[in-house]
Amino acid sequence: MVKVTILGCGDAFGAGGRLHSAYLVETPQSTFLVDCGPTILQALKRLRIDPERIDAVVVSHLHGDHFGGLPFLFMQYRYEAPRSRPLAVYGPPGIGERTQRLFEALYEKSAHEPMNFPLSYQELTPGTPHALADVRIVPFAVQHVSELCCMGYRFEVDGRVFVYSGDSAWTDDFITHARGADLFLCECSTFEPEVPIHISYREIAAHARDIDCRRIVLTHLGAETLRRQREISLDCARDGMTLELAGTRQVSPRARPVAPRTDARRRPKKASRGRARRAR
Numbered sequence: 001m002v003k004v005t006i007l008g009c010g011d012a013f014g015a016g017g018r019l020h021s022a023y024l025v026e027t028p029q030s031t032f033l034v035d036c037g038p039t040i041l042q043a044l045k046r047l048r049i050d051p052e053r054i055d056a057v058v059v060s061h062l063h064g065d066h067f068g069g070l071p072f073l074f075m076q077y078r079y080e081a082p083r084s085r086p087l088a089v090y091g092p093p094g095i096g097e098r099t100q101r102l103f104e105a106l107y108e109k110s111a112h113e114p115m116n117f118p119l120s121y122q123e124l125t126p127g128t129p130h131a132l133a134d135v136r137i138v139p140f141a142v143q144h145v146s147e148l149c150c151m152g153y154r155f156e157v158d159g160r161v162f163v164y165s166g167d168s169a170w171t172d173d174f175i176t177h178a179r180g181a182d183l184f185l186c187e188c189s190t191f192e193p194e195v196p197i198h199i200s201y202r203e204i205a206a207h208a209r210d211i212d213c214r215r216i217v218l219t220h221l222g223a224e225t226l227r228r229q230r231e232i233s234l235d236c237a238r239d240g241m242t243l244e245l246a247g248t249r250q251v252s253p254r255a256r257p258v259a260p261r262t263d264a265r266r267r268p269k270k271a272s273r274g275r276a277r278r279a280r
């Protein structure tokens with residue numbers, strides 16, 4: 001079974017009280033984070049997920065709401081529940097240096113002491129797949145901000161596929177990257193306004209029928225997106241939501257949503273559901 005838990009689906013501003021970007025992926029052989037925003041420990045502890053279980057962290061880009069939780073994770077592993085087994089951190093070029101600088105800014109003394117567990121950084125580059133236990137990680141470039149290398153990811157595990165947009169403007173490349181995926185977790189920072197560095201709901205809704213995946217779930221939800229959530233026909237992430245990947249082998253083109261899911265705080269279906277389908 002492959003499971004994705006939404007630890008935080010808020011934007012940089014914590015719209016609607018949602019936590020910063022972080023997703024927990026559990027596969028038969030590995031447990032890893034995709035992004036690690038500053039609220040990572042709150043997110044894990046609210047859901048009673050033991051931080052010790054995390055084998056690795058995969059970071060999409062070096063914006064604070066996506067990697068700013070790493071020093072807090074290190075502090076957890078140093079003082080709260082001392083860790084001895086290795087932790088691998090994957091991310092764009094500069095991941096090691098930027099994280100170390102952040103750690104030094106936040107906890108100067110601790111950052112200068114030797115780590116009590118083996119910590120490794122590995123830089124990933126768009127287009128070059130990487131193996132992490134039973135997972136094939138395929139990083140791809142996204143169009144977010146020009147000063148950083150920003151990536152989305154396609155994770156493939158035993159026929160199951162999870163695609164994450166990271167932060168990005170809309171590009172038709174997502175149609176290719178998300179092809180055959182069980183789950184496409186796509187950022188949706190705004191509802192209407194098209195901003196050059198993020199995706200609006202209008203844009204993804206206009207392209208949703210072209211994306212051949214089982215299920216699209218919107219995340220990185222901004223204030224305006226949340227305000228107009230009733231007009232949104234696609235599924236929106238909620239902190240604490242768990243999504244199980246059913247396997248691509250049974251995918252029928254454009255079927256959605258068929259993956260079984262459990263969601264601790266699932267709300268009753270809204271009356272706008274029918275309209276939602278049509279708007280897709």
Ligand SMILES: [Zn+2]
Nearest residue numbers: 012063065167
């Ligand atoms: Zn962000």
Ligand SMILES: [Zn+2]
Nearest residue numbers: 061063144167
């Ligand atoms: Zn960003």
